[in-house]
Amino acid sequence: MIHDKAPNAKIVLMGYPKLRSSNGSCLPAIEESEGKWVNTVADTLATEMKGAVDDANSKYGAKSVFSDPRAAFAGKGICGDPESVHGIVISGQSQADNELPAPSMQSFHPKPAGARLYADSLESTLKG
Secondary structure (H helix, E strand, O other), X not given: OHHHHOOOOXXXXXXXXXXXOOOOOOOOOOOHHHHHHHXXXXXXXXXXXXXXXXXXXXHHOOOEEEEOOHHHHOOXXXXXXXXXXXXXXXXXHHHOOOOOOEEOOOOOOEXXXXXXXXXXXXXXXXXX
């Protein structure tokens, strides 16, 4: 167990932001229902992750906390202002005449500003 080796450690489980802001109109390839579903995933994960933290604390005496970045990212997801999460990033554009370009692994991941929002959420959790 972590606390056997580091008794003062605080274990932080980081949550996920809602990826899409506003109506997601900047993502024409995504249907409205898909966009809504993507955002419900963050809520479902938050519920499950909070439960996992509570279980670890009660069953194993862990000193764990859940850091929820959803509020920090509010209005700043894909199509947000400012947008702090990449939408669909296309790679291989120079080969567009041969095949359809492939989406990049950067798609739906934080931009540098989003990484700062994650860090802010973590710092706030650690202070709490």
